[in-house]
Amino acid sequence: MVDFRFDIRPLFPEAIVRVTSNLLPHTFRGDRRQCLDATSKMSEIIDRLGQLSATSQGLSKPVTTAQRLRMSENQTIYLLADTEAGHNGAVTGLLKVGNKDLYLFDETGQTRKVERAPSILDFYVHESRQRAGLGKRLFETMLREENWTPLKCSVDRPSEKLLAFFGKHYGLVRTIPQSNNFVLYEGYFNESNSSNGHAHEQSPQETKNGLHITNSPNTQLFGATYLGEDVNHRRRGSQQQKQNSSNVLLQQITQISPNGRYGARHPTCTMAEIISGISKCSTKVGGASSGESSSGNGDGNNIAEMMTAQMDLHHLEDEQQAHGHMNTKRMDLQEVADQEEAHFIRFGLQPSMEEPQPQFEPEPEPITPPSPPPKTHTPTPPSVRSPEVAESIIGENRRPAAFQLSKQHTGMKNRSFGVGMAVMPSSKMEFDQEEREDFGVVKINRPPGHDAHSPGHDNTDAVSTVSSGGGGGGGHLTNEGYNDLKFYHNRLW
Numbered sequence: 001m002v003d004f005r006f007d008i009r010p011l012f013p014e015a016i017v018r019v020t021s022n023l024l025p026h027t028f029r030g031d032r033r034q035c036l037d038a039t040s041k042m043s044e045i046i047d048r049l050g051q052l053s054a055t056s057q058g059l060s061k062p063v064t065t066a067q068r069l070r071m072s073e074n075q076t077i078y079l080l081a082d083t084e085a086g087h088n089g090a091v092t093g094l095l096k097v098g099n100k101d102l103y104l105f106d107e108t109g110q111t112r113k114v115e116r117a118p119s120i121l122d123f124y125v126h127e128s129r130q131r132a133g134l135g136k137r138l139f140e141t142m143l144r145e146e147n148w149t150p151l152k153c154s155v156d157r158p159s160e161k162l163l164a165f166f167g168k169h170y171g172l173v174r175t176i177p178q179s180n181n182f183v184l185y186e187g188y189f190n191e192s193n194s195s196n197g198h199a200h201e202q203s204p205q206e207t208k209n210g211l212h213i214t215n216s217p218n219t220q221l222f223g224a225t226y227l228g229e230d231v232n233h234r235r236r237g238s239q240q241q242k243q244n245s246s247n248v249l250l251q252q253i254t255q256i257s258p259n260g261r262y263g264a265r266h267p268t269c270t271m272a273e274i275i276s277g278i279s280k281c282s283t284k285v286g287g288a289s290s291g292e293s294s295s296g297n298g299d300g301n302n303i304a305e306m307m308t309a310q311m312d313l314h315h316l317e318d319e320q321q322a323h324g325h326m327n328t329k330r331m332d333l334q335e336v337a338d339q340e341e342a343h344f345i346r347f348g349l350q351p352s353m354e355e356p357q358p359q360f361e362p363e364p365e366p367i368t369p370p371s372p373p374p375k376t377h378t379p380t381p382p383s384v385r386s387p388e389v390a391e392s393i394i395g396e397n398r399r400p401a402a403f404q405l406s407k408q409h410t411g412m413k414n415r416s417f418g419v420g421m422a423v424m425p426s427s428k429m430e431f432d433q434e435e436r437e438d439f440g441v442v443k444i445n446r447p448p449g450h451d452a453h454s455p456g457h458d459n460t461d462a463v464s465t466v467s468s469g470g471g472g473g474g475g476h477l478t479n480e481g482y483n484d485l486k487f488y489h490n491r492l493w
């Protein structure tokens, strides 16, 4: 029993009271002074019961506090009291419910967005009163007041006791596995039961080759969901007529900008763009000289020409200005980067031969399932996807980039766009620091055994060699055959 230093009976004219964000029992009538007194006492009751519930469930901190209730507009706490107990009465149970916007899997594994889903958020009956029917009494009162049914309740990370409670009182046993902490019971999505509960339920989205694509944050962060082969078979009949609209949707989804803080524009990485530009130039020119087709896209050649011209200009300036005028060169390099950026934007929209557009065939191809919800009926506590899982999903199942995955999509940090294109796993990149603190050289694909400081080599490093090797094979490589790029950095960049 949970008793308090004050008399709880004025707060509980009924055995069960309902409390919302004003922290007053629904039965409360009184003046301003009484109101302050009542909210203060009610806060103490809620905090105490919330703490006991957390301890009972083994949680490190309570999910129910008066402060949280005060801040939430769509949550309600039901409190059960025994006014006969002791001198001041005792509070014996707490049930917190609310409406949540949830992305949920249905029985077939399709994602549905359910707005204002009825949710059981916290439930506690004091240990000394459990298994005496008080939980059911509290729950039934809540169902009546909220006009909910047990089947339509989503349960936030239920304990074993609560699962047993649902099984015993409502015959609810078979759950629909979810990827979040919520548990639903089979029948949740039945239309016949939709009279109460769901204020808004969106229809499942399109699928493509078993990849389930929605506008959900999960899809935007981790990519499409694989539903499994049997689901594919079931859908194949109707897939033909959906083909066209599906392609359109896929295109739309991949072009959706992430929302919120993920949608904020990130500062461009000039360094990576320059390296990327050199890599593309290298591939283009190299491909042409070796007889490979480079006619896939004119933009690549434009970039190569532009880079060559710009780097020639730098080379000339370097020779003229020797070691002075760092600022002038820095500005020129920035201009190159700016122009490149504009080209790469177009380049990204019309990928060259190195970045083929994904071509979707009508038949699904075998893909390792990244995250199909396990079809079991034993509720398991869902776990949060780690970045490594996201990485494996992307790595194994993503087709060649229809859109560039950035940390907006992967959740991974510090992924410089373009560096990977310039430096292959077998290659190495070196950063040499020159005398001045803000001046350095990047060397890419240096042949093994090359001494960075050996005489005769550093001269080529000290000036830009991207275009200075006119007599050499690639025109943008050093005499030794590695990509070489001079750069400046400044603490203010």
Ligand SMILES: CC(=O)SCCNC(=O)CCNC(=O)[C@H](O)C(C)(C)COP(=O)(O)OP(=O)(O)OC[C@H]1O[C@@H](n2cnc3c(N)ncnc32)[C@H](O)[C@@H]1OP(=O)(O)O
Pocket (backbone or CB within 6 Å): 053, 056, 057, 120, 121, 122, 123, 124, 125, 126, 129, 130, 131, 132, 133, 134, 135, 136, 137, 155, 156, 157, 158, 159, 160, 161, 162, 164, 165, 166, 168
């Ligand atoms: C979303 C969430 O809030 S999850 C957290 C749920 N809360 C907890 O786990 C806190 C500790 N448990 C409790 O507070 C209570 O047991 C509640 C709230 C789950 C149920 O309240 P009670 O007053 O015990 O429920 P009530 O008496 O109406 O029903 C009893 C049934 O609940 C289940 N149950 C209650 N206690 C237990 C227990 N210790 N072990 C297994 N099942 C239990 C059983 O099905 C039981 O029926 P039975 O006695 O015939 O086996």
